[in-house]
Every structure is written in structure tokens, then in C-alpha cells.
Amino acid sequence: MKLQKLLSILFVSGSAWVVAINVAIAENAQISSSKIPYLNQVEFFSSSAYQLVQTPSQETVTITAVKANPTDKGVEVILETAQGEKLQVTNRSTGNNFIADISNAQLRLPSGEATFRSEKPNSEITEITVTNIDTNTVRVVVAGEKALPTVELFDDNAGLVFEITSAATATQPPQQPETPQSEEPAAQQDEPIELVVTGEQDNYRIPDASVGTRTDTPLRDIPQSIQVVPQQVLRDRQARSITDGLENVSGVNPISPGLAGSRDNFTIRGFEIYGNSLVNGIPEDILSDSSFVNVERLEVLKGPASVLYGEGGLGGAINFVTKQPLRDPFYEISATIGSFNDYQGTIDLTGPLNDSRTALYRFIAGYRSAETFVDFNEFTKLSIAPSLSLSLSQNTDLVIESDVNRMERNGQQPPGLPAVGTVLPNPNGRVRRSFSSKGPVTDNLTIAGRVGYRLEHRFNENWKLRNAFRYRFYNDDDRGGAPDFNPTSLAADNRTLNRRAIIGSQFYDYYYLDTNLLGKFNTGSINHQLLFGFSLSRNTTDLRFEFGIPAAPVDIFNPVYDQRVVPTGIPNSSRFITRDTLGIYLQDQITLAENLKLLLGGRVDFFEERTTNRLTNVETNQSDTAFSPRVGIVYQPIQPISLYASFARSFTPTIGTSATGEAFQPERGTQYEVGIKADLTSKLSTTLAFYDLTRSNVTTTDPNNPDFSVQTGEQNSRGIELDISGEILPGWNIIAGYAYTDARVTKDNNIPVGNRLFAAPEHSFNLWTTYRIQKGDLQGLGFGLGFYYFGERAADLANTLELPSYFRTDAAIFYEREQFRAAVNFRNLFDVEYYTSRFGSGTLVAPGEPFTVQGTISWQF
Incomplete structure (x- = not known):
């Protein structure tokens, strides 16, 4: 399976290194899950994966401000740097999220915060975040509402620019921002570089789950142990039952083998789990894998879950996340x-x-x-x-x-x-x-x-x-x-x-x-x-x-x-x-x-x-x-x-x-x-x-x-x-x-x-x-x-x-x-x-x- 080809154009100016990302969500820009690649088909950063690199900077570049401005097409997000230093950018995609990592930068906003967030800027984009992920890497995430965004890049003198286009105009050719004249030769200014993104997925690692808070919260921000068995693990193991799936979670032990389609029983952290099951976050009375063919992933919340879901044992709860309708055939x-x-x-x-x-x-x-x-x-x-x-x-x-x-x-x-x-x-x-x-x-x-x-x-x-x-x-x-x-x-x-x-x-x-x-x-x-x-x-x-x-x-x-x-x-x-x-x-x-x-x-x-x-x-x-x-x-x-x-x-x-x-x-x-x-x-x-x-x-x-x-x-x-x-x-x-x-x-x-x-x-x-x-x-x-x-x-x-x-x-x-x-x-x-x-x-x-x-x-x- 393949992600859509994402075209990117880079222009270099004398005073700043700028990228404009034009996010288009339209019929011709949808990502069919049937075309998401397996890892063996991914072209990684070291080969032909999406990699934009100018001459590497010896020091970390400081991003001093992030601005979100409305445009006639949607939203424009600008990452400003002090002197337009050169940046190093790599990209990947996970589900509906386009992710760009700037590997030589640090976000330092005037407010002192290390994260910029714009939620639901339009109907096609769920959220835009800019955050530090370590001491010299800034991550930009554009989360599509129902599809993976399409990305194009342009140089501008303002900073790192993200142009997010609404669905109404997504099918139109993107407008390139005007680039100020510089002393560089014209050939260097105008020569486009086509970059192809084959993308990659976090197949075995799921960073978010709603079972722990009933909200979209990263697992790293939840004060409780939560383990996720994603679809790729179930597929690689050809899991036939709950037991097959939960064998991949520590502290979960089978009581009976679930032969002939009978109910599966477990202990979690030493206590028996019989009815502590959820389906898409809704409690159910019987732990049963009768519809396991419809399971997208398993989420295991370890420890008490009564504060969220009511009665249940203290060992843990198991959430079955089912497969949902997709926008693309x-x-x-x-x-x-x-x-x-x-x-x-x-x-x-x-x-x-x-x-x-x-x-x-x-x-x-x-x-x-x-x-x-x-x-x-x-x-x-x-x-x-x-x-x-x-x-x-x-x-x-x-x-x-x-x-x-x-x-x-x-x-x-x-x-x-x-x-x-x-x-x-x-x-x-x-x-x-x-x-x-x-x-x-x-x-x-x-x-x-x-x-x-x-x-x-x-x-x-x-x-x-x-x-x-x-x-x-x-x-x-x-x-x-x-x-x-x-x-x-x-x-x-x-x-x-x-x-x-x-x-x-x-x-x-x-x-x-x-x-x-x-x-x-x-x-x-x-x-x-x-x-x-x-x-x-x-x-x-x-x-x-x-x-x-x-x-x-x-x-x-x-x-x-x-x-x-x-x-x-x-x-x-x-x-x-x-x-x-x-x-x-x-x-x-x-x-x-x-x-x-x-x-x-x-x-x-x-x-x-x-x-x-x-x-x-x-x-x-x-x-x-x-x-x-x-x-x-x-x-x-x-x-x-x-x-x-x-x-x-x-x-x-x-x-x-x-x-x-x-x-x-x-x-x-x-x-x-x-x-x-x-x-x-x-x-x-x-x-x-x-x-x-x-x-x-x-x-x-x-x-x-x-x-x-x-x-x-x-x-x-x-x-x-x-x-x-x-x-x-x-x-x-x-x-x-x-x-x-x-x-x-x-x-x-x-x-x-x-x-x-x-x-x-x-x-x-x-x-x-x-x-x-x-x-x-x-x-x-x-x-x-x-x-x-x-x-x-x-x-x-x-x-x-x-x-x-x-x-x-x-x-x-x-x-x-x-x-x-x-x-x-x-x-x-x-x-x-x-x-x-x-x-x-x-x-x-x-x-x-x-x-x-x-x-x-x-x-x-």
C-alpha cells in the first residue's frame, strides 16, 4: 500500500530558510487506508524518504514566535526565527496526521510555554501543534479531520510558513507566496526541487488512547499504565481471539483457553477479569470475542477504571476499538x-x-x-x-x-x-x-x-x-x-x-x-x-x-x-x-x-x-x-x-x-x-x-x-x-x-x-x-x-x-x-x-x- 505522492517545492533566500506547507484536503488529496504502506515498502529518511536539509547548522535554531493568521484559503501558521537560520526538516505520516520534525531547532515563545496549539482552525483540520520533543527538535503536527493532509513547501522571508487550505479550495493549484529578491542568482532562487513522501506509520507504537481519560490525551500525559495492542500486531500474529491479542500485554494471564468460541477469562495484576470490557469506550457486561473480526486494536487500562466507567474489578479493563468507516474506498x-x-x-x-x-x-x-x-x-x-x-x-x-x-x-x-x-x-x-x-x-x-x-x-x-x-x-x-x-x-x-x-x-x-x-x-x-x-x-x-x-x-x-x-x-x-x-x-x-x-x-x-x-x-x-x-x-x-x-x-x-x-x-x-x-x-x-x-x-x-x-x-x-x-x-x-x-x-x-x-x-x-x-x-x-x-x-x-x-x-x-x-x-x-x-x-x-x-x-x- 502506498501513500499519495506529496509534491514539495523548496526556494532558498539569502536571509531565511522558509517552508510553506499547503495542506489540502479534497477529493483528489484523500488517503485511502488501502494505500497505506507496510514498513517494508517505506522509504526511510536515510534513502529517498522526505528529507529537506540545507547545510547543517552547528547550533540549535531558536523559534521565537508562532503566528496563526486566517487567509482566504484557510489558515496560515508562521514559525519565526531570529535571523532566518537554516533548518533541517524530516517528515512522516501516521494515520491522518502529517508530522514534520525540525531536528536543529527549539521553540521558545515569549509566554515561556514550549507548545503552540490551534484547535479546529477549520472543518478539515482537527488541530495544529508545534512543540519541543527534545532539547534540539521541534515537531509540527497537522491533524486532518478525516484524511491525511497533502503538503507542498515554499520559501518565504517571513519564517517557516504552513498554509492550510480548506476543502473548498483544495482542488485549486496552490498559490506560491511571493519571495523577496535576494542577491542569490535567479537559478538558485527559482529552481524547484520535487520531493516525494512515501510516509511511515507507527505500526507497533500507538501514542494516544481515549480509554484512560475518555478524552484524546497522549498516553505519556496519563498517570496510569495503559497498553495498546495495535492492528499491525494483531495482523502479524493473525490473532483469532482476545487471548491471542492480550498475550502481548504484561501482567495479563489467561485462565481458560477459550476453546470453541467460549468466553475468555483473564487475571490482570493478579485479579480475575470477567466482565470488565468496553467497546469503543462503552461498558459491556460480558467479555467476549464473538466479533473479533471487527476489532481494530485492544487497549488495556491497568488498575481501577470505576471513576470513568462505573462498576468493575480493580485489576483493569479491556477496551475493544472497532474498525470505523473510512472516507476513501x-x-x-x-x-x-x-x-x-x-x-x-x-x-x-x-x-x-x-x-x-x-x-x-x-x-x-x-x-x-x-x-x-x-x-x-x-x-x-x-x-x-x-x-x-x-x-x-x-x-x-x-x-x-x-x-x-x-x-x-x-x-x-x-x-x-x-x-x-x-x-x-x-x-x-x-x-x-x-x-x-x-x-x-x-x-x-x-x-x-x-x-x-x-x-x-x-x-x-x-x-x-x-x-x-x-x-x-x-x-x-x-x-x-x-x-x-x-x-x-x-x-x-x-x-x-x-x-x-x-x-x-x-x-x-x-x-x-x-x-x-x-x-x-x-x-x-x-x-x-x-x-x-x-x-x-x-x-x-x-x-x-x-x-x-x-x-x-x-x-x-x-x-x-x-x-x-x-x-x-x-x-x-x-x-x-x-x-x-x-x-x-x-x-x-x-x-x-x-x-x-x-x-x-x-x-x-x-x-x-x-x-x-x-x-x-x-x-x-x-x-x-x-x-x-x-x-x-x-x-x-x-x-x-x-x-x-x-x-x-x-x-x-x-x-x-x-x-x-x-x-x-x-x-x-x-x-x-x-x-x-x-x-x-x-x-x-x-x-x-x-x-x-x-x-x-x-x-x-x-x-x-x-x-x-x-x-x-x-x-x-x-x-x-x-x-x-x-x-x-x-x-x-x-x-x-x-x-x-x-x-x-x-x-x-x-x-x-x-x-x-x-x-x-x-x-x-x-x-x-x-x-x-x-x-x-x-x-x-x-x-x-x-x-x-x-x-x-x-x-x-x-x-x-x-x-x-x-x-x-x-x-x-x-x-x-x-x-x-x-x-x-x-x-x-x-x-x-x-x-x-x-x-x-x-x-x-x-x-x-x-x-x-x-x-x-x-x-x-
């Missing part, structure tokens, strides 16, 4: 074939619906059929994700998005294996990884989906109103009472696995409405970015199950399945649950100085849960209020380094009563975190975080009445995390992380104090790196290599079983040329046998995937 088809009869096909279509490009669409569809490495554990999945983006006016945008997913699988949950015969010795031998405790069962049908909108209205360049609504449903049908089978225990002969059957269905409906006001203002020399809003949600759950139906056991070494059961037809659990929540939140991002930023936030939630027990015809009601504060500070001693510290709390409703009839209080989480974020280069960033997390109000057995619980339990996790991502050298990318996690029970009436928390290894490490050959006959060829290590970890809170550590190796080889891409990915290259814990059970484990091969071919047009 883009079409892609891909096909994948893998081990164990794994077949997948996807189509991705997007572009404008009208000539003015005020209506954009995107349609993504994917189908997958796989048998998996476990006997009888197979599934088919169909995903459809349409979306529509409408520009209702110059200041109002509306995005309507939805997806529907239909999945048929062999039972509701993946089969588990007994620990004896897998991670523990068995006198009868080892159990095959492919053994299924469930056996053949009738396919279970699940239909899930979501539909909603996001509306934004900009009152002016400083204030905007945002409103979003989403409805999500999840229907797990029992297909007329077909049983599912779960293992319970291993008999004394160490080969007979006892089983129980379960019949039932579950239906979830989730409604969420959020409205907030975002504004920027100053109080004296202090800058504020204020966020104020409220959210309303309703979550309904309809459960009908008959548990514990007697079923025939199975021999784990010579399985013969008897699937006959005799259900009573009367469920022993039938409930309808409704939870309503109102949240009101306030956040202020305060810039005390250019290098000192303060974050203050608070949220109060009012929730009520009503449960109807249809077996007893009894309705119970419980309500409570929770306040979640957040305080953080960021200090940047030099531009590339951010030192931060933060305090935050979370809450999770705890439903139930004590022996005295008192309703349980919400479970609380408290985090203290300090860290360092550093831009090692303009393309390589790292985060080092130290944290201390405490989970309180944990229910534990009442010592005076074992049939009830009390909220005296407490758990603590403290640790260190290191993440790094970006480009090391041209064509060489990396995303890696290390986590040390000391997660233990600190108070409990039943579990021994000091026990390690469930599925939380003390040491874990991940590394994925790729290299793309940049030129020559092999240009377009690339290689990938990954290492994943998870240390010993407890299979349950009682610490009755310790799962052994494992070290897994992945690899990839791919070829990319223009719109064509072919890739072969190898997982578990050396066929390491490993197991993960499963739903807290210390007697059952879940097998990890053996050696698999996956081949993919895709074409963009």
Missing part, C-alpha cells in the same frame, strides 16, 4: 486455513456513500469453522458488523454501529481434564490433551449482538457534547433441553471420571446511555480540560438451569461415552435479575505548567438490583451507593520522560445478606501506582510501573454461622511491570513486557493468609518481534518470532494445586507486496505441553493449544 478479502480443520473467511468493505463524503459506511463479515484439537470440541461462527458515519453538519457527527454473531458449538463450556494424569502423575499414564470429558453433545446455539450510536456536537473549538447509546443481547439457547456434560471428580482408580449433566438456557440484555460535556478553559495561566457527564444502564439476566443431573462416567484412557440422561424437567435454578445503575462523573485534567499535569476525578454510582426467584416466587431487592475517586500527577523533567503517580478506587456490587440480614456493601478496590513513561525514540516507547492493589470487603465464611458469609476478607497484589513497543530500526518492530506479581490473601476466615491468588504467576514475560526486508529483490518478505513465559501459579485460592510454568514459542513468515499479503503463522512451535486453570477448580485443568499452523492470504483493492 477500501475493500479487502482474506481467507485462512489452519490445523484441525480451521477455516475462516472475511470481507471488509468501506467508503463514501455520496460525493460530498458526508455519509460513510463499513461492512465487515466473517465466517469461521473449526474442530479444535480437543475431541468433539468444534464450532462454527458467523459475524456481521455494519456501521454508518454521518456528518450531519459542520459541527455534528453521528456514528451508528452494530454487529450480530451466530455461533454453534459443542456444549456451553470447554471440557476440562483431571489434574491427575496431566500436571500430576497418574499410575495409569498420561491423559491425552485431546481427550474430551464431554463427549459428543447436541450443538449449542448462541446469538449475540449489539447496536447503538455515538453522537458528537461541537459548540466551538473548546466545548463539545457527546451522547452514546447501546443495546447488547446475548442468547444462549438450550436447543429444546439438550444436555451438556461437566466432569466432577476422578474416582479412586484414577481412570474413571465422574460426570454430571446440565440443561438450561441464559439470556442477557444490556442497555447503556451516556452523555457528557467536554470543555477546555483557562484560569489564569492554568489550563483545564473538564469532563462532566452521567450514565444510565440496565442489565437483565434470565437464567433457567437444572444442575446435577446424574450422568454415566467415562474412562479417561479408553473413553466410551454414554450420553443418556434422565432429567426431571424441573429447573433447580430459575431467576430473573434486573440491575439499574446511575453514575455521575467529573474529571479535570489540569496543566499547571507545560511539564506538570494534574488529573482529578470522581464518580458516584447509585445501583439497585432486583431478583425474582421463580421457584419460590420471592422477590429480593438490594441497593447501595459507591464513590470512586482518582488523583494523579505527571511531571516531565525533559520532553521524552514522564514521571507519574496516582491513587484510584473501584467498586463491585456484592449481592447477598449476612446472618443478621444486613445487605452486603460493595466490594472495594484501592490502587497506588507510580511509574515512568519514556519515548526512547520517536518510534519506540516504554512504561515502567510499580503498583499496590488492595481488594477489600471480600466475602468469607462467617465463623459463627458457616451457612452465611461476612465481608472481612482482603486480598493484595503488588508488583512491577515493564512494557515496550515500537520500531527499533527500520523494518524491525517489537512489543514486549515483563511482570512481577506478588498477589496473596491477606485476610480470610477460611483460606489461609499468605496463599497466592488464583491464576496469578509471580513472573511472566512476553515478546513478539518482526522484521520486514526494506529493499532489494526480497523486499516485502518478513519474519516474526514470539516468546511467552508464564511461571508457576495456583489453580485455586486454597492452593491445593500448583500449575507448572511453561515457555511457548511462536513464529511467522509473511510476504507483502502492494495490496497482496500472504502469511504462515506457527503457534507453539516446539509443541510444549501446558495447562491453564479453569474457573477456579483445583481438580480440573484446561489444556493449552499444541503445535498449530495457520496460513492466510488477503487482497486489498
Whole structure:
């Protein structure tokens, strides 16, 4: 894929070196994402990439002023220097951003600030910034609203000039500013130099994410650890699930492998994450990858997120950013074939619906059929994700998005294996990884989906109103009472696995409405970015199950399945649950100085849960209020380094009563975190975080009445995390992380104090790196290599079983040329046998995937 050719003309005058950048956003200047290059196609600065250099200056040039003047075409931004010293400029592009780095300059404005910013100068430009990025480099960023700006350069005597042209005049030839006569020969003055920009992207490094503040804030300015797994990483790894993607984030550990399309479960910083998921910043009740073909990137906010999103665990939250409609036509088809009869096909279509490009669409569809490495554990999945983006006016945008997913699988949950015969010795031998405790069962049908909108209205360049609504449903049908089978225990002969059957269905409906006001203002020399809003949600759950139906056991070494059961037809659990929540939140991002930023936030939630027990015809009601504060500070001693510290709390409703009839209080989480974020280069960033997390109000057995619980339990996790991502050298990318996690029970009436928390290894490490050959006959060829290590970890809170550590190796080889891409990915290259814990059970484990091969071919047009 290629960026448009950007023409640049340079004129040299005797008194100053000036560049005029004419930014045009028009139909003939749009950048199609289908033409964004892979790194192997990028011409870097050292070769034929965009590089403007006069005779290098021995000293740093001071930019003394920045002026923004309106013109009949749009906006003209001038960078003034004291004596018109010679400057050195390089350029690159990332998404819709045109970026120019002046490598021998320093911005020193009369106000003392080190940044100039012009927000929304016209409808086609989101923002223009001029800022110091280190002691001798100034960066100029022109952010296009919906497309990458086109750039032309001219010499002028005024300084470094940016001429930004509105869409109405973008198609017209740019007017060259008049150049004063100088004593240089005319040939030197007028001879143009054509410069071609092939561009480059921050493929493995994403500098911004909205998940940490719900605003467009650079990650380096947020006092909390946030890791992003971008699209290029997901593509290079050919990620098929959430688990594949989150393996690239430190401190995130899988609980179950998510076989046959079941839900993925994780621990983050030692605490289990089950429902802490977001889609485009909107909370959802179930962490599911049912529509993973629509995921653009994954954002992991580590630590409490209640101050922004309401109830949730304190380990972290995962935000799924979906693929959005594009202004330029883009079409892609891909096909994948893998081990164990794994077949997948996807189509991705997007572009404008009208000539003015005020209506954009995107349609993504994917189908997958796989048998998996476990006997009888197979599934088919169909995903459809349409979306529509409408520009209702110059200041109002509306995005309507939805997806529907239909999945048929062999039972509701993946089969588990007994620990004896897998991670523990068995006198009868080892159990095959492919053994299924469930056996053949009738396919279970699940239909899930979501539909909603996001509306934004900009009152002016400083204030905007945002409103979003989403409805999500999840229907797990029992297909007329077909049983599912779960293992319970291993008999004394160490080969007979006892089983129980379960019949039932579950239906979830989730409604969420959020409205907030975002504004920027100053109080004296202090800058504020204020966020104020409220959210309303309703979550309904309809459960009908008959548990514990007697079923025939199975021999784990010579399985013969008897699937006959005799259900009573009367469920022993039938409930309808409704939870309503109102949240009101306030956040202020305060810039005390250019290098000192303060974050203050608070949220109060009012929730009520009503449960109807249809077996007893009894309705119970419980309500409570929770306040979640957040305080953080960021200090940047030099531009590339951010030192931060933060305090935050979370809450999770705890439903139930004590022996005295008192309703349980919400479970609380408290985090203290300090860290360092550093831009090692303009393309390589790292985060080092130290944290201390405490989970309180944990229910534990009442010592005076074992049939009830009390909220005296407490758990603590403290640790260190290191993440790094970006480009090391041209064509060489990396995303890696290390986590040390000391997660233990600190108070409990039943579990021994000091026990390690469930599925939380003390040491874990991940590394994925790729290299793309940049030129020559092999240009377009690339290689990938990954290492994943998870240390010993407890299979349950009682610490009755310790799962052994494992070290897994992945690899990839791919070829990319223009719109064509072919890739072969190898997982578990050396066929390491490993197991993960499963739903807290210390007697059952879940097998990890053996050696698999996956081949993919895709074409963009």
C-alpha cells in the first residue's frame, strides 16, 4: 500500500530558510487506508524518504514566535526565527496526521510555554501543534479531520510558513507566496526541487488512547499504565481471539483457553477479569470475542477504571476499538486455513456513500469453522458488523454501529481434564490433551449482538457534547433441553471420571446511555480540560438451569461415552435479575505548567438490583451507593520522560445478606501506582510501573454461622511491570513486557493468609518481534518470532494445586507486496505441553493449544 505522492517545492533566500506547507484536503488529496504502506515498502529518511536539509547548522535554531493568521484559503501558521537560520526538516505520516520534525531547532515563545496549539482552525483540520520533543527538535503536527493532509513547501522571508487550505479550495493549484529578491542568482532562487513522501506509520507504537481519560490525551500525559495492542500486531500474529491479542500485554494471564468460541477469562495484576470490557469506550457486561473480526486494536487500562466507567474489578479493563468507516474506498478479502480443520473467511468493505463524503459506511463479515484439537470440541461462527458515519453538519457527527454473531458449538463450556494424569502423575499414564470429558453433545446455539450510536456536537473549538447509546443481547439457547456434560471428580482408580449433566438456557440484555460535556478553559495561566457527564444502564439476566443431573462416567484412557440422561424437567435454578445503575462523573485534567499535569476525578454510582426467584416466587431487592475517586500527577523533567503517580478506587456490587440480614456493601478496590513513561525514540516507547492493589470487603465464611458469609476478607497484589513497543530500526518492530506479581490473601476466615491468588504467576514475560526486508529483490518478505513465559501459579485460592510454568514459542513468515499479503503463522512451535486453570477448580485443568499452523492470504483493492 502506498501513500499519495506529496509534491514539495523548496526556494532558498539569502536571509531565511522558509517552508510553506499547503495542506489540502479534497477529493483528489484523500488517503485511502488501502494505500497505506507496510514498513517494508517505506522509504526511510536515510534513502529517498522526505528529507529537506540545507547545510547543517552547528547550533540549535531558536523559534521565537508562532503566528496563526486566517487567509482566504484557510489558515496560515508562521514559525519565526531570529535571523532566518537554516533548518533541517524530516517528515512522516501516521494515520491522518502529517508530522514534520525540525531536528536543529527549539521553540521558545515569549509566554515561556514550549507548545503552540490551534484547535479546529477549520472543518478539515482537527488541530495544529508545534512543540519541543527534545532539547534540539521541534515537531509540527497537522491533524486532518478525516484524511491525511497533502503538503507542498515554499520559501518565504517571513519564517517557516504552513498554509492550510480548506476543502473548498483544495482542488485549486496552490498559490506560491511571493519571495523577496535576494542577491542569490535567479537559478538558485527559482529552481524547484520535487520531493516525494512515501510516509511511515507507527505500526507497533500507538501514542494516544481515549480509554484512560475518555478524552484524546497522549498516553505519556496519563498517570496510569495503559497498553495498546495495535492492528499491525494483531495482523502479524493473525490473532483469532482476545487471548491471542492480550498475550502481548504484561501482567495479563489467561485462565481458560477459550476453546470453541467460549468466553475468555483473564487475571490482570493478579485479579480475575470477567466482565470488565468496553467497546469503543462503552461498558459491556460480558467479555467476549464473538466479533473479533471487527476489532481494530485492544487497549488495556491497568488498575481501577470505576471513576470513568462505573462498576468493575480493580485489576483493569479491556477496551475493544472497532474498525470505523473510512472516507476513501477500501475493500479487502482474506481467507485462512489452519490445523484441525480451521477455516475462516472475511470481507471488509468501506467508503463514501455520496460525493460530498458526508455519509460513510463499513461492512465487515466473517465466517469461521473449526474442530479444535480437543475431541468433539468444534464450532462454527458467523459475524456481521455494519456501521454508518454521518456528518450531519459542520459541527455534528453521528456514528451508528452494530454487529450480530451466530455461533454453534459443542456444549456451553470447554471440557476440562483431571489434574491427575496431566500436571500430576497418574499410575495409569498420561491423559491425552485431546481427550474430551464431554463427549459428543447436541450443538449449542448462541446469538449475540449489539447496536447503538455515538453522537458528537461541537459548540466551538473548546466545548463539545457527546451522547452514546447501546443495546447488547446475548442468547444462549438450550436447543429444546439438550444436555451438556461437566466432569466432577476422578474416582479412586484414577481412570474413571465422574460426570454430571446440565440443561438450561441464559439470556442477557444490556442497555447503556451516556452523555457528557467536554470543555477546555483557562484560569489564569492554568489550563483545564473538564469532563462532566452521567450514565444510565440496565442489565437483565434470565437464567433457567437444572444442575446435577446424574450422568454415566467415562474412562479417561479408553473413553466410551454414554450420553443418556434422565432429567426431571424441573429447573433447580430459575431467576430473573434486573440491575439499574446511575453514575455521575467529573474529571479535570489540569496543566499547571507545560511539564506538570494534574488529573482529578470522581464518580458516584447509585445501583439497585432486583431478583425474582421463580421457584419460590420471592422477590429480593438490594441497593447501595459507591464513590470512586482518582488523583494523579505527571511531571516531565525533559520532553521524552514522564514521571507519574496516582491513587484510584473501584467498586463491585456484592449481592447477598449476612446472618443478621444486613445487605452486603460493595466490594472495594484501592490502587497506588507510580511509574515512568519514556519515548526512547520517536518510534519506540516504554512504561515502567510499580503498583499496590488492595481488594477489600471480600466475602468469607462467617465463623459463627458457616451457612452465611461476612465481608472481612482482603486480598493484595503488588508488583512491577515493564512494557515496550515500537520500531527499533527500520523494518524491525517489537512489543514486549515483563511482570512481577506478588498477589496473596491477606485476610480470610477460611483460606489461609499468605496463599497466592488464583491464576496469578509471580513472573511472566512476553515478546513478539518482526522484521520486514526494506529493499532489494526480497523486499516485502518478513519474519516474526514470539516468546511467552508464564511461571508457576495456583489453580485455586486454597492452593491445593500448583500449575507448572511453561515457555511457548511462536513464529511467522509473511510476504507483502502492494495490496497482496500472504502469511504462515506457527503457534507453539516446539509443541510444549501446558495447562491453564479453569474457573477456579483445583481438580480440573484446561489444556493449552499444541503445535498449530495457520496460513492466510488477503487482497486489498
